[in-house]
Amino acid sequence: MNKRGLSEVISNTLLVVLALVGVSAIAYLIYPILNEPEPYNVEYYYDILQIVISSVRIDNLNSHIDLNVRRIKGEENLSAFLVVLEDSERKTYVYREEGNMKIFETKSVSFDWSGLGELRKISVIPIFLADGEEIQGNVFDEYDLRGGEEGTIELDCSIDIIPSFLGAEGFGAETIGGRGGRIVFVDNLLDDVNNPPPGSLRYALTEINEPRIIIFRVAGTIFLENRLEMLEEDSYVSVYGQTAPGNGITIATYPIELQGGFHDGIFQYIRVRTGTNEPWRPPTQQELDSCDTPTCADLVQPRFSIKDAFDIRNGAHNIIVDHSSFSWGLDEILSGGGDINNITIQWSIIGEGSMAGHVEPDHSMGSFFASSGNERMSFHHNYYTLLRDRNPKLNSGNISWINNVNYNNALNFIVTPESRAQVGVINFDIINNYFKKGPVTYAAGTVYLIGGSRTSNQNNPPRVYFSGNKVVESDESPVSYYDPLDEFSLVPANIKAIWEPNQRTSFFAVSLFPITIHTAEQARDLVLANAGATLPVRDEVDSRLVQNFFDGTGELAYPAPGGSFDYPDMCPTGNCNYPLDTDSDGIPDFWEDANELDKDDPIDASEVSDLNCYTNIENYIQSLG
Structure with missing residues (x-):
């Protein structure tokens, strides 16, 4: 064999050997991958599984913390998460919260710590299962409590x-409303149920089925021809009554009803004053034959003429009502029920039920949230006045009733269920409310903080957390039968015997944006000064209801027999124009100039500000007051 032939044999042999070695090496490398679990990559999960701190409340005096933790990303199952507190000396306290969270779910956590000095930092750390073992992830979010730039x-x-x-608090405060959506103008006071005209309120709320922000470029009273029903397809809307010129906007004669799964609604600075001059009557046959709406169930009942001012019912959720005024309802004024969830009613006036139009001539009720499926509802910094009962009446849910002012109602500050069939689980936080008797408050017997003709479900009694409530006579002296150290002293004996063993000593639920809690006296002053549709101005009706508190006056007699409803003039000057808005984006030129926006560019209204994550149109609206 010549050298060339020998060389080729050696080369081919080496190639075979190398190939075999290569295959073996590749097989060696691949085998663990195919037959053993892939090593867990924490950095990978750092990117795809994230939990954040969304709100914190710290009580340093009692070494107690309430916080909300929200999951914003990832498909992996959490086994638990850790809350790590660190003080200025870098000593730590670790609290473990068990359980998984779904995407966008929020979990409320409350605990006491010990052994730490002044808190410096709060962190949350996810823990999840991989191949049967718990893996601790990385810190994605933390709160640094040192202040300043740091x-x-x-x-x-x-x-x-x-x-x-800004200022939204409670269970409904996560509502996004129509943020980033189309800007829609209300330019007239017209209403037509069958053919809503463009520029009307009904058109803006029910004919444009996309996210939208409602701006009022007209002042006055809108006399509705029938109920204004908003259903699921009408969701994602922000209604800003403070944008109206003149003295603002009032909605009259029929209610606004949110139902049928409606969700994500923001309602600010609106007035709904229902009223009617119709006596009660049964429905006509023609009305029964034309029944084709969700409210038609009412038509077969002997209450056709009965209507509230504002209703939230039948699966409606993610709703916040702020600085609004409701009166002259014919049944209750503001009510709802039927599996509603994540609701906030704040800084509003609910008062002066109508004494006309109901089969019961002295009905005049406040709020009734019926059914057993309601969930999280917050009522705070509201003024309830001149109502006979149901102030409110609540049948189920985690309910925050905080810093409300209740004046001159006939009986029962807060009412519990009267029908066991309607009762669900009730967890009640009743904190720092101010209850004042008045001329129409029943003189005989005790005015119950918790009233009602039934003791509710004795196998599952409501659980109540009482704290800091104040109950006074009409001259604001303490009532003789109420012991602030025993807040169950305002609960009927038969109810007290069942409820008191279940009373709580702490909050039931902390919302993502917790309610700012004032003392009862502070709440009284703040609510009377600021509640209701105070923008553009507080109207004569609200002014009268508030002045009643200071004067110790007010009667359940509106309207007087034979009288009519007196709707205040919303444009007394006769010249109520919206400010100059060259690009018709809802933001007046003067504000665009002052904030370095382009008054010839309608797109910039929906751009997000890096300063606070709100759109420019939202920032303009909130700058109004």
């Missing part, structure tokens, strides 16, 4: 959850 937390508008508007 303690500043910058917003990330892509992930951070902001309240519906």
Whole structure:
């Protein structure tokens, strides 16, 4: 064999050997991948599984913390998460919360800590299962509590959850409303149920089925021809009554009803004053034959003429009502029920039920949230006045009743269920409310903080957390039968025997944006000064109801027999124009100039501000007051 032939044999042999070695090496490398679990990659999960701190309340005096933790990303199942508290000396306290969270779910956590000095930092750490073993992830979010530049937390508008508007609090404060959507103008006071005209309120609320922000460029009273029903397809809307010129806007004669799965609604600075001059009557046959709406069930009952002012019912959720005024309802004034969830009613006036139009001539009720399926509802900093009962009446849910002012109602400050069939689980936080008797308050017997003709479900009694409530006579002296150290002293004996063993000593639920809690006396002053549709101005009706509190006056007699409803003039000057808005984006020129926007560019109204993650149109609206 010549050298060339030998060389080729050696070369081919080496190639075979190398090939075999290569295959073996590849097989060796691949085998663990195919037959053993892939090593867990924490950095990978750092990117795809994220939990953040969305709100914190710290009580340093009692070493107690309430916080909300929200999951914003990832498909993996959490086994638990850790809350790590660190003080200025870098000593730590670790609290473990068990259980998984779904995407966008929020979990409320409350605990006491010990052994720490002044808190410096709060962190949350996810723990999840991989191949049967718990793996601790990385810190994605933390709160630095030192203040100054070092303690500043910058917003990330892509992930951070902001309240519906600055000042939104409670269970409904996550509502996004129509943020980022179309800007729709109400330019007239017309109403037509069958053919809503463009520029009308009914057209804006029910004919444009996309996210939208409602701006009023007209002042006055809108006399509805029938109920204004908003259903699921009408969701994602923000209604801003404070944008109206003149003295604002009033909605009259029929209610606004949110139902049929409607969700994500923001209602600010609106007035709904229902009223009617019709006596009660049964429905006509023609009305029964034309029944084709969700409210037609009412038509077969002997209450055709009965209507509230504002209703939230039948699966409606994610709703916040702020600085609004409701009166002259013919049944209750503001009510709802039927599996509603994540609701906030705040800084509003609910008062002066109508004494006309109901089969019961002295009905005049406040709020009734019926059914057993209601969930999270917050009522705070509201004024309830001149109502006979149901102030409110609540049948189920985790309910925050905080810093409300109740004046001159006939009986029963807060009413529990009268029908066991309607009762669900009730967890009640009744905190720092102010209850004042007046001329129409029943003189005989005790005015119950918790009233009602039934003791509710004795196998599952409501659980109540009482704290800081104040009950006074008409001259604001303490009532003789109420012991502030025993808040169950205002609960009937038969109810007290069942409820008191279940009373709580702490909050039931902390919302993502917790309610700012004042003392009862502070709440009295703040609510009377600020509640209701105070923008553009507080109207004569609200002014009278508030003045009643200071004067110790007010009667359940509106309207007087034979009288009519007196709707205040919303444009007394006769010249109520919307400010100059060259690009018709809802933001007046003067504000665009002052804030370095382009008054010839309608697109910039929907652009997001890096300063607070709200759109420019939202920032303009909230700058009004």
